[in-house]
Amino acid sequence: MMTKKSKLSLPLCSVVAVLSLLLFGNAIAGNAGDGKKMNVDNSTFHCITDMTPVKHFYVDNLQGNLKETVAVAKSEKGGIYPTGSVVQLVPGEVMVKHGPGYNPATHDWEYVELDVSKDGSSIRKRGFVDVINRFGGNCFACHAKAKPEFDSVCETGHGCDAIPLTRPMIHAIQNSDPRCKLHQLTDEDMKALKQLEAFQRAAAAK
Numbered sequence: 001m002m003t004k005k006s007k008l009s010l011p012l013c014s015v016v017a018v019l020s021l022l023l024f025g026n027a028i029a030g031n032a033g034d035g036k037k038m039n040v041d042n043s044t045f046h047c048i049t050d051m052t053p054v055k056h057f058y059v060d061n062l063q064g065n066l067k068e069t070v071a072v073a074k075s076e077k078g079g080i081y082p083t084g085s086v087v088q089l090v091p092g093e094v095m096v097k098h099g100p101g102y103n104p105a106t107h108d109w110e111y112v113e114l115d116v117s118k119d120g121s122s123i124r125k126r127g128f129v130d131v132i133n134r135f136g137g138n139c140f141a142c143h144a145k146a147k148p149e150f151d152s153v154c155e156t157g158h159g160c161d162a163i164p165l166t167r168p169m170i171h172a173i174q175n176s177d178p179r180c181k182l183h184q185l186t187d188e189d190m191k192a193l194k195q196l197e198a199f200q201r202a203a204a205a206k
């Protein structure tokens with residue numbers, strides 16, 4: 001009985017999912033140009049410092065709606081990031097905003113971990129609630145702690161647990177993105193990178 005029921009309900013579920021995607025997906029796409037799912041592949045990502053700097057991080061918009069993404073990022077009161085927003089603090093971790101309703105649990109944010117080299121970006125992991133970064137932390141679990149008005153963007157003081165990187169370290173990591181043609185490491189960046197190396201050595205020795 002049970003098996004029969006679950007066998008039946010699964011295809012039904014998929015039919016409903018496909019139908020609602022067709023119906024509502026089109027409705028939304030027709031509305032404000034919000035494709036439900038952003039096309040994201042290795043070629044989506046590039047040199048972090050070529051993106052638009054806001055405060056101490058970088059943003060972009062895959063739908064050309066950079067103005068609204070920047071406005072939300074700049075706002076001290078927060079706001080809902082528009083579809084297509086790309087947000088990065090360090091070269092290897094990205095948040096991409098899909099269309100409204102694409103993934104209600106994460107407020108439509110996809111979490112992406114990249115391997116970056118001078119040859120470009122390669123997606124290491126991607127997903128919504130279940131992406132674990134190379135340091136063993138779940139992206140969503142941390143970012144979900146941001147107060148609702150900040151739309152899962154942590155910065156500082158938005159309610160997330162802190163990460164063990166100082167602002168000079170973050171700046172230095174951004175400026176040593178291997179995908180960027182020009183490296184402009186200041187003396188302060190070099191100092192911060194040395195500190196970071198020492199931290200990493202100490203952590204590895206534990």
Ligand code: HEC
Binds near residue numbers: 136160
């Ligand atoms: C331990 C908690 C934690 C984990 C795990 C974590 N983050 Fe974050 N993340 C933060 C905090 C805190 C900041 C803000 C740091 C700052 O601004 O100094 C941040 C910043 C960011 C930013 C810049 C925008 C913002 O929220 O301030 C992006 C993008 C980002 N993280 C993506 C990711 C991705 C992708 C993953 C997983 C691959 C991940 N993070 C894992 C806590 C975390």
